[in-house]
Amino acid sequence: VFLENIETFITQLNSINHINLFLTELKEEDTSCTMYPRPEGSPSQTPSVSGQKKVDVVCDALRKAMESMNPNKFYLSILTAYVKKTVPELEVALQKVHELRENPPAAAGAVSAEEALKYLLFLVNVNDLYEHSLGTYDFDLVLMVAEKSQKDPKEYLPFLNMLKSLEPNYQRYTIDKHLKRYRKALVHLSKSGEEHFTEVLQLVKEQKLFSEALKLYTTDSPQYKRLSSAYAEHLVEQQQAEQAGLLLWRCGLPARALQAFTSCSSWRNAICVAQQIPLPTDQLALLARDLAERLTEQRRYSEAALLLDQYAKDCEEAILALITGAVWEEALRLIYMHNRQDITETNLKPALLEAVNSQTGFLEAQVATFTRHRSRLAVVREQKEKARLDMLDEEGPDCPDAELYSEASSVMTASKYSQSNSRISSRSSKNRRKAERKKLSLKEGSPMEDRALMHALSEIISTVDKMREEIHSLLKSLVLFQFDKQAEKLQLVYEEALQTMEGAVPEVWPEALLNSNTPVTGPNSTANSIMASFQQQQQQKPAASQLDPEIPTAPKMKNGVKWKLTILK
Amino acid sequence: VFLENIETFITQLNSINHINLFLTELKEEDTSCTMYPRPEGSPSQTPSVSGQKKVDVVCDALRKAMESMNPNKFYLSILTAYVKKTVPELEVALQKVHELRENPPAAAGAVSAEEALKYLLFLVNVNDLYEHSLGTYDFDLVLMVAEKSQKDPKEYLPFLNMLKSLEPNYQRYTIDKHLKRYRKALVHLSKSGEEHFTEVLQLVKEQKLFSEALKLYTTDSPQYKRLSSAYAEHLVEQQQAEQAGLLLWRCGLPARALQAFTSCSSWRNAICVAQQIPLPTDQLALLARDLAERLTEQRRYSEAALLLDQYAKDCEEAILALITGAVWEEALRLIYMHNRQDITETNLKPALLEAVNSQTGFLEAQVATFTRHRSRLAVVREQKEKARLDMLDEEGPDCPDAELYSEASSVMTASKYSQSNSRISSRSSKNRRKAERKKLSLKEGSPMEDRALMHALSEIISTVDKMREEIHSLLKSLVLFQFDKQAEKLQLVYEEALQTMEGAVPEVWPEALLNSNTPVTGPNSTANSIMASFQQQQQQKPAASQLDPEIPTAPKMKNGVKWKLTILK
DSSP states (O other): OTGGGHHHHHHHHOOHHHHHHHHHTOOSSOHHHHTSOOOTTSOSOOOOGGGOOHHHHHHHHHHHHHHHHOTTTTHHHHHHHHHTSSSOOHHHHHHHHHHHHHSOOOSTTOOOHHHHHHHHHHHSOHHHHHHHHHHTTOHHHHHHHHHHTTOOHHHHHHHHHHHHTSOHHHHHHHHHHHTTOHHHHHHHHHHSOGGGHHHHHHHHHHHTOHHHHHTTSOTTSHHHHHHHHHHHHHHHHTTOHHHHHHHHHHTTOHHHHHHHHHHTTOHHHHHHHHHHTTOOHHHHHHHHHHHHHHHHHTTOHHHHHHHHHHTSOOHHHHHHHHHHTTOHHHHHHHHHHTTOTHHIIIIIHHHHHHHHHHHHHHHHHHHHHHHHHHHHHHHHHHHHHHHHHHHHHHHOTTOSOHHHHHHHHGGGGTHHHHHHHHHTTTSOHHHHHHHHHHHOOOSTTOTTHHHHHHHHHHHHHHHHHTTHHHHHHHHHHHHHTTOHHHHHHHHHHHHHHHHHHHHHHHHHSOGGGGOOSOOOOSTTOOHHHHHHHHHHHHHHTTGGGOOOTTSOOOOOOOTTSOOOOTTOO | OTGGGHHHHHHHHOOHHHHHHHHHTOOSSOHHHHTSOOOTTSOSOOOOGGGOOHHHHHHHHHHHHHHHHOTTTTHHHHHHHHHTSSSOOHHHHHHHHHHHHHSOOOSTTOOOHHHHHHHHHHHSOHHHHHHHHHHTTOHHHHHHHHHHTTOOHHHHHHHHHHHHTSOHHHHHHHHHHHTTOHHHHHHHHHTSOGGGHHHHHHHHHHHTOHHHHHTTSOTTSHHHHHHHHHHHHHHHHTTOHHHHHHHHHHTTOHHHHHHHHHHTTOHHHHHHHHHHTTOOHHHHHHHHHHHHHHHHHTTOHHHHHHHHHHTSOOHHHHHHHHHHTTOHHHHHHHHHHTTOTHHIIIIIHHHHHHHHHHHHHHHHHHHHHHHHHHHHHHHHHHHHHHHHHHHHHHHOTTOSOHHHHHHHHGGGGTHHHHHHHHHTTTSOHHHHHHHHHHHOOOSTTOTTHHHHHHHHHHHHHHHHHTTHHHHHHHHHHHHHTTOHHHHHHHHHHHHHHHHHHHHHHHHHSOGGGGOOSOOOOSTTOOHHHHHHHHHHHHHHTTGGGOOOTTSOOOOOOOTTSOOOOTTOO
16 A cells, blocks of 8 residues: 555655655564564465565655656655665665766756765765775766765875776776675676686686686687686586586596596596597596496496496406396396306306395394394383383372373373474484484383384385395396296295285384374363364464474385296295 | 193093083184173283194194093094094094004904994095095095995996006096195106106196196206296286296297297397397397387387397487487487487487477476465365364354364364275275275365365475486586586576475475374363373274375475586576
């Protein structure tokens, strides 16, 4: 309503002083919220107009109204509206004063440039105004402000004279840099001639304006190349070697790109750039071996094998890498491709038998740990439940020690966790999670032992469940080489492991644990207190959306993945 | 306690008739559960001894006790203990009678074979007994039973004489088959000589005893091969062509294995087996093209490209497949490997530009739909909340129509869903989910519109969130070819999409929706009623572990996957 009636507002105030007072007293604060309590059920927040700040919206609206009504009469108020914006538009205000001095209006009672400048100096710190006048690159304006500013001419005149002597773009760059406007400085410097490119590079490095700088040069220029090179150096320091490599490659620095790609195991790019150089075959082979070694360390055996096979031309090493990585089918493919069936006997079959043994042993160990944790969890829960009931018995239903009760009773509904969570909610969520995890200990009798056990059980389930594809592939290879007995044993052990874990889920994660709110019920509660607490919860809903991430939830098993072989029974 | 005092029990009964009566009246039912209510807090179920059935445990224990006390005296009760097991041990009982006839005991008052057989016939149907006597392969026993059975000798003698004339293993096979004991029949038939192998094959096919049959022959025998072939045929019919291929391959039928592997796109195995045959190069190339086509249809472009490149020796087609599949880096690798940089200009770059356009458009459409659904969800929720409050106002706080109230109030706590769930809990969970999904409609005003909207929002989040790696790879390739502007646009659009979705999660999935229990509070509740309901929930815990799977939960976003390029701003 206010914005629709600006002119009426101005007319009714009918005083430049009052309008100035109104403008200078504007605050971003919404006093309809902060000074008066909000009636219930009203919308929680007035949406601001297109994300703009209230002060800016009001200043602009008033200024535009005054400019259309009588720009001469409201001259000082218009200046105020510029200056009082959240980011003061001092340059525009100064420009207006400058125009006023150049073309004084004929109208009677119009403000003089002198008066206007005095008023500005009253509103704004003189040094700010001087700096901003510099920022307009208009030396007349600078001098006008400087003269009014009580500044010592011996101080500013040499600087201004020096500036005047400079090439226009270099002049603007010098001013921008003086005002710490580095982006603008970069643009002006880049236009000031090739001889200043060293300064460009220095500015870009100091202020990390790499992306901005690249946009100022054509991609085929030598400057673009030098900037890319500097940027790449910076990116490597920032652990972004792959992006560095891309910049170096595209600007025509393949040798350095190769180095960058190699350092971060970006092997496809490394090989491409090496072939573009082009690296001689023997060096390409060495590169491929180097990359393959890095990939093997990262357990990326398939990729390592590709490099060894296709670029190092060493099919034997490639096949061995695949066997090490349990990539059975691909190993066999290379064996047949290179007609190296001898490796089937010497390496593949022994590796398959070793794999079936180690997988079977691993699964048995996992099931044993799982069963132990599960039994222990039942014991811990029973003990906690017993402790809760004992406490209830001792204290009686009207016990005043409600806090103690709630602490104990919460064990079974997991709200203990959300309580401990709220205690440290001021910390960052990362720190909190770290702190939470520290508290989890599987040691018998540790206060959160139940939670630690649930966490451990969840991890075992995930680990075992994730093995479906791996087991399926191993079973197929075992069958192919007539190791049916070993395959049958593994299939049985894995199936039993999955069944044990799936069967335990309802016991380990009973539904109640998913309801993590503090219990609203208890011996002290009345129907009214509970209702109140319930309504409070409803109101808190949006804020309460961050569930304690540390309550281990029931893992979802990938039962859709078919891994069993029907030919094994 | 009973099992520890068996001998006392027998001594105190001191009557064969009473022991027989006790044995014949044994039931598996645990009358301490079914006839008497269980006291609260007692363990819910007595664990059975090592998974055995109660009836069997008691029968065996009594029999052993009687055998050690006085086998002659308790002869008939011992027979009863064999016969009354859950799977009657008729053969053993018959064998005992047979022994009795061969060696009648000298002891006075001992039961005669005649009497024992009569008693058995009183306990067991005569035909069952006759069949089981056959199953011992002991013709003396068979005759003994047959004579007592009132059966017509003209009926059984020819059959017995025919059996007697057969080779021992074939004789046993014939008996096993007659008794429908097919596994035993198979074992005996396999031992009865090679001339019966056709019968073996027929039996295996009819009874689907493939796995069992393979174990009866050495892997290098012609029988093993024929059985594998028959099994493979069966597996192909069962959509298990890959396993069929493995069987055919390992038993030396590579041509048929190739067919099986090809039919199910098991391309690595297909290629290996083809090279083992060995297929001539031109046919291998045709096979590779055929497989590549199948893989392309399944959007497995990388694998298709490998086949085209390495086996069909058509690098151009391989590169085009990779470009179609948006496998940019691998496409570039092949381009450099085969020195086909021309394809970069003709295909790769245009495809990159097309991809950035279509991805940007796709993301914008997803965000638009997301925003529409989100706004609509807010409207629907407000309407439902209003309807709930209206109903409360109308009915007053003491309204007797509690059910109606609870139906309406539950909208915000999602318990409506668990109610609708319990209504159809008797159906299988798969059917239930199907039925639930049918009820979800995005049509305005549909009864579950809010839930349908949550479901749709969740799907959009998953779709967009899953694109991280794809977008990352596209961005890198765009940068490499200097398409920085397009890359910047895509990065911005994708980042905004992710932010929009992440920001909406707390609003769409407020915490209250995760608490899916029926609300225990309400205007009719008292502190006692709430406490009772709370305790009931605690007791139901194990059973209630199946959360309604259809409450769309907040999707977990993969914020750990770094996809943004720092060089794009």
